[in-house]
Amino acid sequence: MWKPDRSAPIPLYQQIVDHIERGISYAQLPPGSSLPSERKLAEQLGVNRSTVMQAYEELRASGLVESVVGSGTRVSMTKWGVSQVHTPNWRLYTDGGTFLPNLPLMRRIREVTQYESAIINFASGELSSDLFPNQIVSRILREESFGEHLGYDDPQGFLTLRQAIAGRLLRDQGIRTSESSMLVTSGSQQSLYLITQCLLSPGDAVAIEDPSYTYSLPMFQSAGLRIFRLPVHSDGIDPEDIIALYRKHRIRMVFLNPNFQNPTGTTLSDVKKKRVLAIAAELRIPIVEDDPFSLTGFQGIVPAPLKAMDQDGIVLYIGSLSKIAASGLRIGWLVAPQSVVERLSDARQQMDFGLSIVAQWTAERLLSSGEFDIHLQMLRESLNQKQRFMVDALTDSLQEKITFSPPVGGLNIWCRIKHPADDGKLLEEAIKRGVVFVPGSVYGSEPGYVRFSYAKPKAEEIASGISAFAEALERV
Ligand SMILES: Cc1ncc(COP(=O)(O)O)c(C=O)c1O
Structure with a gap:
């Protein structure tokens, strides 16, 4: 058969x-x-x-x-x-075209999370729907009148939204920028896409963290880039590794997610951040700072982005509403020197003429409303609570079998399994038991790691999901 x-x-x-x-x-x-x-x-x-x-x-x-x-x-x-x-x-x-399909494990995870509504989802790095600012968005749509021009807008993004983002970046993250140095994108993902397609050429060498969210994106391979790795330690990468990679491979760009990194949850220390900037300035290579999580710190402490320390225009800064408001809004931003913004806006015009004005207007109203800070505060508290539930569940069900450091922000816990199991088999056994997670190999790490996201599942599902995972691990 x-x-x-x-x-x-x-x-x-x-x-x-x-x-x-x-x-x-x-x-x-x-x-x-x-x-x-x-x-x-x-x-x-x-x-x-x-x-x-x-x-x-x-x-x-x-x-x-x-x-x-x-x-x-x-x-x-x-x-x-x-x-x-x-x-x-x-x-x-x-089977043709130059854009590669997603990794098979990622496709399997997507298939399960899309079609199985009962599955406990530790795989999707997004907020659960009760954490989305639905009430604020509904109020805006109900009470505020939309008077914007409905024709093609500036591909760089809705001006008022860019001004609102610039204001928040200064207030919340200490980043000084203006609307002319910013491009509104369809999430961080589109910023990464535009950078890999427009600023790099096939054969170029780039450095990314190991493990890294970016590794899970075949978009880098599709652009023909050669990828070299910077191992992530408990306080982020070792900046000196950038020099070593540069000498060996002439890397042209470095991609970092320095704050509450996905998947490890680690934050690059301030000393290391300064050193990264000094090295990048000396070698004259840009740093792409992917920073979707810095406002999620549970204690409300925002780790300084590299961009806030960048005196020399070295950092291309990527932000997004996905992890702090709602992924379905598809609103992100890129802060970059004006020549870069112009080049990417021009590409944007060829691709899709920019984002819907309705989504951008809504995002602007959301960011400018006094309620957004209250939302952020509630979000941090809920994430902290879910993280504690997960830490407790991991300690209860898997104490002898895994090691991990509880993160203090972000959406994920990165675990090392003491006796590594086959990633694919472990995933299937877990799915059979009604739970899904992301195997570490998706992020380019060596065997024996898993990423659990605590943001998406309901708080009351976390303990039973982890115990189902423990059974799957036992079985494999
Ligand atoms: C580090 C990192 N960068 C970018 C993205 C893409 O997010 P967005 O929804 O803003 O495109 C994600 C999503 O998981 C992420 O974890």
Whole structure:
């Protein structure tokens, strides 16, 4: 009996689609023949029902199968036999292009978190919906009148929003900038994309932290960059490693997430920050500072961003509302020298003409409202409480088996497993028990690490989720 191959780089649902397509074109499944129910096929193949649902959806979209009320899914009566001739082979196209697909483990995690609503989610690095500022946004939409121009706006971003962000950056993080040195982006992710596409060329060497969120982004490989690693210690990277990498590989840019780093939760000490800036100035290489978490410090203490100490215009600073308000707003910003902002705005115009004015106006109203500071205060308290629940659960269920340092900000706990297990197997065992996390290899680390995010699950799910993970670990 055919089964999908979990070690293959092709997503499970796609393997099922290919298998059924083959059956149809070899006439093993003639027109009108019934396909098993989603639940039954999922059982037979040992996959989640959501995977089969996705495969059937794809087959339905291509017209090869149809759903008939009362009799389930069957091979289409009309398309059979001709579809291979008339339908383009989309696989040939989707396997092409220069943009690489996500890592298989990331695709698996996304598949599970998207389709399994009951799963306890320690994988997504985002806030739970009760932490989003829904009430403030609803009040703004209800009470404030929108009078902005609805035509194409400046691709650099809505001016009033840029002014509001500049004001907050100065007040909250000590960063002096102005609206002309800022680009509004669709989250930090787009800033990273624009930088890798517009400021670097294929073959360029870049340095990133090890482990690092950036490592999980095939976007760097898609841009043809050569990636070199700066190991992260308990107080961040060792700045001298930048010099060593520069001498060996002529690195052209350094990507750092210095405050409450994802995934380790560590913060680069002030002494090290100053040294990083001095080294970058001496070598004349830019630092990209990805800083989505610095306002999440549980005690309300904001670690100084590199940008606040940057006297020489070395740092390209990336911020976002995703981790402090809501990821679905898709509002981020890049602070950079004006020549860089102009270059990226021009690219932006070619890509998408900038963000929706409605989202930008809402974000501006949110940031300018007195309620946003109250929201931030509540957010920090809730994150701190969830972090404590997770630390307690890890101590209760896994004390002998893992080590970790409780973070003092950010959304994640980074754990070392004393006796490393196979990442893929551990993930599958955990999913079977209703919990999902991110294996460390996704961040480029050596085997034996896992990242648990405490921001997304409900507080009352944390203990049972960790105990389900402990069972999975025991099993593997
Ligand atoms: C360090 C880091 N940078 C960037 C991002 C992307 O965030 P955004 O939603 O702002 O695009 C994330 C999301 O997890 C992140 O952890």
